[in-house]
Amino acid sequence: MTLPYRQLFLCSLVSALGLASILPGLNSADAAVGDCPTPALSRFQRHKVARGETLESIAQRYNLVPTTIIGMNPALQNGAVAVGSILQIPPYNGIVVEVPRGQTWRQVATRYKVRADTLFEVNGCQKDPRIVFVPGINWSPNGSITKSPSPTNTGTQNRVPLAGYPLAQVTTVVLPYGWQINPATGEVFFHSGIDLLATVGTSVEAIAPGTVAFANDQGTYGKLVIINHSGGLQSRYAQLDSIKVTVGQQVKKGDLVGTVGTTGKPTANQPHLHFEVRSSSSLGWVAEDPKGYLKK
DSSP: OOOSSEEOOHHHHHHHHOHHHHSTTOOTTSOSOTTOOOOGGGOOEEEEOOTTOOHHHHHHHTTOOHHHHHHHOGGGTTSOOOTTOEEEEOSSSEEEEEOOTTOOHHHHHHHHTOOHHHHHHHTTTOSSOSEEEEETEEOOTTOOOEEOOOOOOHHHHTOOOOOBOSSSSOOOEEEOSEEEEOTTTOOEEEEOSEEEEOOTTOEEEOSSOEEEEEEEEOGGGOEEEEEEETTTEEEEEEEEEEEOOOTTOEEOTTOEEEEEOOOSOOSSSSOEEEEEEEEEETTEEEEEOGGGGBOO
């Protein structure tokens, strides 16, 4: 089936115009919005083909499937790579799609059967991108949809159940996970965690054993603690008033990690803890609904 979205060969566009011309206003200084990762289209690498390299060996080096590299480099449609040629290498498997006028990136997500929030984050949380990177889709010459194979993830296979509560007492949810309307601006946005009502200074506890991966200020997150748990899971405790752990520290379930605050840029007006659970994937740390992990 031919898709209504035009899949783009990025290499010819990049060589002729430069990536900044493809995405007006997008550069390394303002590539990501808020705490979103840098957009995939700003993370492409250039690879100079060395003697003895093949399409398959290059794909393996970057943990990609060969069709992904072909999709970004039209000169490779015959399957051969020329020594000394420059290839555009994306950060992960996927395709580049131009969003038709009158349609939205959410319709792209629906068409390609990818999570809307994942597509949103992969593209730097831009409100209305006209060109998007769709992860996990294989390029094909006739535009048919095929999913990229999932990389082996031993962490996921050995995942240990994560269950706990970041506060001493169960409390009210001020703002749940998912698509929400910003009460201050009326704009629709994706809330990657859950906001738990609590007074400033309330103790914040680790929900499970793990290693502190981050403990510092981080943009709209304010004072943020990130704990990596076994099995490819991660918990985040944000907008804290104080941080009580250090990077590399091993914590147990119930250990004090910080106190509730109002740092950063909270969405809700009432003091609360912004709490997230994320899982490791080929696209980085992907937000999960914390509701299934909160148990007291």
